[in-house]
Amino acid sequence: MRDFDDVTPLFLTLGAVLTKFARIERRPVDFGLDVTLYPAEVHMLSALELSGGAGVTGLASSCGVTKGAVSQMVKRLAAKGLVAREPDEPRGRVVLTPLGKAVSQAHFEFHKAHDKDFLDYLRGLPDRDFAVCQEMCRRMKAWMEAYPE
Template sequence: MRTYEDITPLMKSLGHALYKYTVIDRKDFDFGVGVNLFPAEIHMLEAINCRNGVGVTELAEEFGVTKGAISQLINKLVKKELVVKEPASDHKSRVVIRTTPKGKTACQNHREFHREHNKLFTQYLEQLDDKSFNTVVELTNQLNLWMDNYLK
């Protein structure tokens, strides 16, 4: 059985990786369309791009935030000419958000960005045998539970 002292170096290493993630999560990137986007913006853009029009309520439910927070983010994307807001054809008081051609290009470049930057880690995961891969899956689940405990 491992002791707390045995596990502490691993916890510190995980902490360093999580810290690096938070640094990256606050950094903006240009995905080839002439405007910088923060991770929250490009991920929202991706969520919109995956649909042929989506409403604020659906996005708020998906992201687990308020409709007001979604509206603020959408307005930033509108100003950057990455999305447009249109009245819904079936319900005039409802607004539908769609990506523009510039937004579609940003999404495509974002996926390429991740394909390239994730290549080594993806290759590592691909070569794992089933037992090792399942261990990583379980570790990921446990990491999420660990972080959920801090959000309570």
């Protein structure tokens, strides 16, 4: 079994990755459509695209935020013309507008290009190694969810 000194370098690397991720999450982006959004807003658009539309509760679950945060973000995104509520649906299901879909697609294209090397690495892993990565990510998520807010 590895001791503390053996695993500490991994924690330092993970800390650097999380710090960089936190910086990126605070920086607004424009994917070439003259719409500047924060990553959390873009990720909500992508969640809506993948689901085909959702209610506030579903979005909160898929985005890992509160229903109140989703409601506020939906208002901002609607004001920018990126989402709309379907009034005929119970609880006003949220869907993408054509502009929202274009932004989401541009976001996916950005990641396909920017993340290509890392995605190729993951795709090339043997099944056993990929399963280890999946388990590690699952455990990291549980570890972070256990932190007090």
